[in-house]
Amino acid sequence: MRTPAGFYTFFTTSDMLDAVLVLLTLFSALLLPLALPNELFPWGLALPGLVALVPVLLAVYRSSSQRAASRLGALFGAVSTAIANYWLAFFGDFSVWTIGGAVLGYTIYNYILFGYLYHLIHSTDRSDWYRPLRIALAWTAYEYLKSTGFLGYPWGLVAYPLAAWYPLAQGAELAGVWGLSFLAAWINGAITEFIAARDPKSFLRPRSRALRPPQTHVPALSAPTRHILAWSLVLAVVAGFGLLRLHHLRPPGDVPGDASEGEGEIRVLVVQQNVDSWEPGLFADALAQAQDLxxxxxxxxxxxxxxxxxxxxWSETALRRAYHGPDDYYRTVPAEMxxxxxxxxxxxxxxxxVPLPAAIDSRNFSNSAVVILPDGSVAGSYAKQQLVPFAESIPFWELPAVRGFFREIVGVYGTWLPGTESTVITLPGxxxxPGFSDGLAVGLPxxxxxxxxWVPREMVNRGARILINLTNNSWxxxxxxxxxxxxxxxxxxxELxxxxxxxTNSGLSGVIDRRGFLVDSLPMFESTAAVMVVPAPKPQWTLYRLIGDLPGQLAVLYVLGIVVLGAVRRSGRKRPGLAG
Structure with missing residues (x-):
């Protein structure tokens, strides 16, 4: 029989250790997609989200070098992205580029991220107390950066599993999704630190001196234990705040005579066509179906x-031909009506x-939403600003070589022109x-x-009383x-x-009230329609409305500060003769 010491030696040989670190990384790459909505668990699982990063962080703690940690990060990014976003493989004729681009992108992102995490974890001048917080800040910065700009894609955030717990989700009105991302990453980091700091002979014992507990003085509570107590207290405070907000924001009808001044509601008919919007030559039939529904x-x-x-x-691009008002085409199509x-x-x-040109005679179109009145006139329009990278917007598209590559190789034949402002449209009173005699301002992301x-926030800050999102995910x-x-x-x-x-064209169509509750919905992937009661209370002030994405931006500034400070220190050590 192998002795415990022999067992430990066997599992700390280099080859076996590398294999175990890979298995830990793959375990995290499975846990995170499991925590997010998936085909097995349609709404995801909240609890795995609190530990999904722990195995891969333990692997980084045990990694022999920064390059080894980066390779584990690349593996985590590739596998977790492919599993959670496998449906990108159905994105039309150029699906290989959508799923391939996403996997490649997050392989590179995570290679860089995990190299940085290795530096945070194994730096010898950092105390145990700060390490989980630094990990949480780094992860929050990463999620902000991956959700911002031209390549922005805010899917797979560690904040999303927490949204299943409504009291905790209410904290989004304070620091947005970034506050929840920080909290989830902090919990994962503290649990990792707690495990890594256990028995010195444990397999998961970290290698760096930065992780070795002091030999002279042992506090009553270790740093990892204090972290667990701290985030438990924060969870309790955020949940308590959330419960108070849920009570305060409950619908007036829940308590007789509790209607508040400024409350109002409208009835909206939501039509879900569930048609293949990419099928050529079927616009007249699809339009006739929408009208009939x-x-x-x-x-x-x-x-x-x-x-x-x-x-x-109706949904995004339900009209596939530009509409400025009654014209010869729309006076004759569909033939039935x-x-x-x-x-x-x-x-x-x-x-x-509807697609709208930048000008009447322009060939450049925007992916837009319009409000059409019964007389056929257009009350207002909004053009989509955040375009899907390399599908709706392609850099240097005006160059013939770029257009030729994407048309002939990728299968993209045109792009959208981005909108320039978060337009709010007022529906006529x-x-x-009667409660809306002055009209109702709506934002149409x-x-x-x-x-x-940022898009819905700008719309609400410009006066939108409700948001109406038009989407087509049928592909x-x-x-x-x-x-x-x-x-x-x-x-x-x-948040707002x-x-x-x-x-939406195929789901998930419905109404989300200001507490984040889905109060009405339609079954997905069915052609159907229903009248839904839409609460339209007067806007409330929230901290997020004031500060926006500042928490995510501060996390990025922190990471940049650490990088710059480290570079300055290394430069100073290389040039000792210049000091003084």
Whole structure:
């Protein structure tokens, strides 16, 4: 029988250790997608999110070098991205580029990130107390950077599993999603530190001197234990705050006579076509189907409820031909009931996605949302600002060589022109209930813009009383793609304390109230429509509305400061003769 010492020696040989570190990394790469919405667990699992990073962080603690840690990071990034985002493989004819680009990108990102984490963990001039906090700041900075700019893609954040716990999710109104990311990463880092600092002969015993506990004085509570107590207290405080906010923000109808001044609601018909919007030559049929779904749902509502409907919402690019007002095309298409005739029969404002040119005679189009009135006129429009990289926006597209490559090799034949401002559109008061005689200002984020904090925030700060997102995720073919998008959007309603209506082609269509609750929805991947009651209370002030993404930006500044300071110190050590 092998002795314990022999057992320990066997599992600390170099080859076996490397294999175990790879297995730990792969375990984390499976845990994180499991914590996020997936096909096995449609809403994800919150608890694995609190420990999903622990195995791979332990592997970094045990890594023999910064390069070895970076390689583990690259493996984690590639595998976790491929598992969580496998539905990108269904992105039309150029799917190999979408899934391949995402996997390659996050392989590189995580290679850099884990090299930096190794530096944080194994630096000898850092105390045990600060290490989990530094890890949390670094991870928050990484998630902010991956969610920002041209390549921004805010999927797979460690904050999302916490959104399943509604009391904790309410903390998003304070520091946005970045506060939740920091909290989740801190918990993972503290648990890692607690495990790594146990028995000195443990296999997971870290190598660097920075992790060795002092031999002279042993405090009553170790630093890892103090961290666990600290984040437990923070969790309790945030959850307590969340419970108070949930009580304060409960719908007025929950308590008789509790209606608050400024509360109001409208009835919105949400139409979910569930058509293949990429199939060429079917626009007239798809338009006829949308019109039929709309009129049928209205007739059904009038028979069963008898209450007026105030607004109709279609999805992103439900109109595939530009619309400026009644023209010869829309006066004749569809043949069964031309669109202009449908608008008159509808008698209500229609919000729909549509391509709009930069000018009447321009060939450059924007992915837009418009409000069309019953007389066919356009009350306002908004052009999508945050475009999908290398699908909706391609750098240097104006160069013939670039256009030729993407058209012939990738299969992308055109791009969208980005919008320039977060336009808010006011629905006319005469089409709304009495409480909205001055009209109702709405923000219309398009596609995955409701996963980015800055677009909805600008709209709410410009006066939007509700947000209506128009999305088309039908190409994904997977429920998990729809629910991952929903979980990201859910936090916008909490951050801004503003109702969010999601009008999608295939799901997840519904209404998210300002507490982040899904109060009504349609089944995914079904052609259907329903009238939904949409709360439209007057906007509330939140800290996030004031500071926006500042917490994520501060985390980035911290990381940059550490990098610059380290470079200065190394430069000083290399040139001792220059001192004095």
């Amino acid at each position: 709309t009129l049928s749902a209205l007739a059904r509502h009038e028979r069963t409820e008898g209450t007026p409907v105030d607004l109709v919402v 031309p669109f202009t005739v449908f608008l008159e029969l509808l008698g209500k404002p229609l919000i729909t996605g 005469d089409a709304l209930p 398009i596609c995955f813009e409701d996963a980015f904090g 994904s073919r997977q429920d998990s793609a729809q629910t991952q998008h929903y979980v990201a959007a859910q936090l916008r309603a909490i 304390r503003t109702t969010l209506v999601r009008g």
